[in-house]
Amino acid sequence: MMKFLFSTLSLALALAAVPPRTHAAGTNQTEIIAVIGAAGEEEFETQFKEWADRLPVIAKKARAKLTTIGFEEPGEINDRELLKQALASAEQDKLNDLWIILIGHGTYDPRAAKFNLRGPDLSSAQLASWLVSITRPTAIINCTASSGAFLKPLSGANRVVITSTKNGMEQNFSRFGNFFTQNLASPEADLDQDEQTSLLEAFLKASKDTLGFYESAGKLATEHALIDDNGDGYGTRPDFFRGVRATKKARGGQSIDGLRAHQFHLIRSEFEAKLSPEVRAERDRLELAVERHRSRKPHMKEDLYYSELEKLMVTLAKLYASVEEVEKDKAVAKPESK
Known part of the structure; x- marks a missing residue:
């Protein structure tokens, strides 16, 4: 037997x-909602724009729908309301991936963690409430300082949450967004050599490059990225991975982080692109x-x-x-x- x-x-x-x-022939209908927050100073505005300008190029290659907020001059509707409207529209799709990328500054105090926007800021609680009705596979990548405080409120089933810091107390300017947008579709980040770069692989390469920035500058790293995709809200650090597999066991018997994130791709291989x-x-x-x-x-x-x-x-x-x-x-x- x-x-x-x-x-x-x-x-x-x-x-x-x-x-x-x-x-079976399929259509890549991935949707990206990219938001640039309030820069404050010209130095930061230049950097945020450089990072964000990579996204339309990637979206075109991926044949993905791209919604941008904060890229143009402000209009009558503030950026927070525009994001709320974009997420309400995204509820209609139940199957295709949704990527939400936040670039800018973040703040934190014991009462709330916030993403700084032109006009009213966005709190982690507000964003979490707007995501409740979205059941499609969703990735939220918060590239701001203090973004670690967003991880637990946003963690959930069928979601990947990436933050550039491990908690709200890492409040210095975050450079993770620069390296993340560089590696989002980079062949150099394709660790398992399957001709496509997954969200997990982009996270791992961006984390490595961020650490390399501080080491080459002779500085102590002030940001430590986390990834959560098993819904437990704890997250896993990049140094707990060997290749694309986490070596750290998840709490409470949950599946380890990284498995779901490795199934998210913007620019898919020829094989993946043909699947419905x-x-x-x-x-x-x-x-x-x-x-x-x-x-x-x-x-x-x-x-x-x-x-x-x-x-x-x-x-x-x-x-x-x-x-x-x-x-x-x-x-x-x-x-x-x-």
């Missing part, structure tokens, strides 16, 4: 690991289920562990096989060119 089980599991693993030659949003979402769900199951291995009987793993891997293999069948049917139905 065990011999048969391992043979079946090996076949399932092989089928799941090798991408099919053809895939529905297929990609199901594939992501199954991959996370496999990782959660593997984390339970020390606490399960061997036969039960491999039996349950087999079910997951076979389901994953069938998903790829069904996509290939759809493409074969399309090829057969396609009329011959004259």
Whole structure:
């Protein structure tokens, strides 16, 4: 029985690991909402603009929808209200990724953490309340000082939260946003060499480059970025990762941080770009289920562990096989060119 089980599991693993030659056509409908806050001084305004100006270029390559706030001269509606409206509109999509990138200054006191905008500032509590109705996969990247205080209020299911500081008390000017926008679609950040840079990989490379900035300047680092994607609100530091896997166990039996963030990509590989949003979402769900199951291995009987793993891997293999069948049917139905 065990011999048969391992043979079946090996076949399932092989089928799941090798991408099919053809895939269901999909459209990358990722949405980016980018906000530049109040700069205050000209020096900061120049830097924030330089960082933010990289985003339209990336969005064009990714064929993503880009909404910018704070890029132009202020109008009758203040920037905080514009962000609220953009998020209300984003509620309509239930499947495609939403990226929210905040660039600027942040402040913190025991009463509230805030992102400084032209006009009324945005508190972590306000942003959290506006995100409640958004069920699509969402990434919030706060590149400001004191942004660590945003992590716990924003943490939740199907969300990735990245902050440039570990808490609200790191209040010095943050340079993380510069390196994050540099690495967001950089091949140099592609740690696992799968021809695409994930949100996790951009976070890790940006964190490394930020630390390198302080070291080369002979200064003590005043910002320490965190990533949270398991919903526990604690976050994980970049130095707890080896490659793209966290070596630190999550609290309370949660899955480790980084797994979900590694499934977010702006500019996808040729293979990923051909998957429909529905297929990609199901594939992501199954991959996370496999990782959660593997984390339970020390606490399960061997036969039960491999039996349950087999079910997951076979389901994953069938998903790829069904996509290939759809493409074969399309090829057969396609009329011959004259």
